[in-house]
Amino acid sequence: MLQKLKSIGRTLKVELKVYQLFLKSERTPRLVLRLLFIIVAFLSIAIYGCSHLQKNEDIAFQTSTIRALLEGVYEGDITYKELKKHGDFGIGTFNNLDGEMVGLEGKFYQIKADGTAYSVQDSMKTPFAVVTFFKSDRSVTLDRSVDCKVLEQYLDTLLPTKNIFYAIKIDGDFIYLKARSIPMQNKPYVGLAEVVKNQKTFEFQNVKGTLAGFWFPGYMEGINVPGYHFHFITADKKAGGHLSDCRLKKGRIEVDYISQLFMALPENGGFYDVDLTKGKEGELERVEK
C-alpha cells in the first residue's frame, strides 16, 4: 500500500515536472507572440503615420478665424514649429500682428513693416495662418502681361469648381507689384480696420518673385478670406508683403485642389472673450483688398 502510494507520488511528481516543462515551453511562444504583437502594432502605427501624412497634402490647416483677427484677437497659441507639421506652404501673420507671413517649400518668412523678409523662428506664434502641403494638381504657364484683376479672372478659369478650396502658387516676372505689411501692435489692441490705416506699402518694379496664397469660397466668410488672398516674396527672399496690386509680365501658375479643412481654435482668453456674432459686411473687403 505504502509502495503504491509512493509510486503514485512519483508519478504525480513526474507529471508535475512535465507540466512545468510544458508551461515553460508555452511561455516561450507566448513571449514571442507578445513581442510580435508589439512589433506589428508599432509598424501599423508607423505605417498609419506615414499614410496619414501623405493624406495631409489635401488638407488646409488654419488657426483661428479671419473674423477674430478683424476683431483684434492678435495673440494665438500655436507656434511655427507646430504649424510646420501641417504644411510647407501658406500665409498668415504673427502674434501682435507683427508682419505678413509667407511659407514656401517648408521655409517660412516674416515680412515686417520695414518691408524686409526675416526667417521665422520655431518659437514664434501666430494668431491667424493657413497652411497646406503644396502639391500641384494643375499648372499653367501664362505668357501674356496681365494686371492683378485680369490675373484673378484668368485664375477663375483654372478652378474646376467654386465649391472647394485652392492653394495657388505663382512664380512670376512682375512689371509692377505693390505689397503691404502691418506694424507690430501693442495692447490694448484695436480692430484690424483701424490698424490697416497705419499699414506700410512697398512698390516693386521689374521684380521676380512668388505669390503664395489661397482661394476660398464666399460661404467661408468669417472663417477665412473669400476669394483670392496672396502674399508676395521676392525671388531672393529679401522682401515682400500682402499683395495689393500687380502687373504680371509672365508666370508659372500652380493650383493645388483642397477639399479638407482642419481648424485649430486658440485656447486663450482673447479668442474666448471676443464677440464673433456680429456681421462685418464690407470690412474684410476694405482690410484685405
Ligand SMILES: [Zn+2]
Ligand atoms: Zn494677407
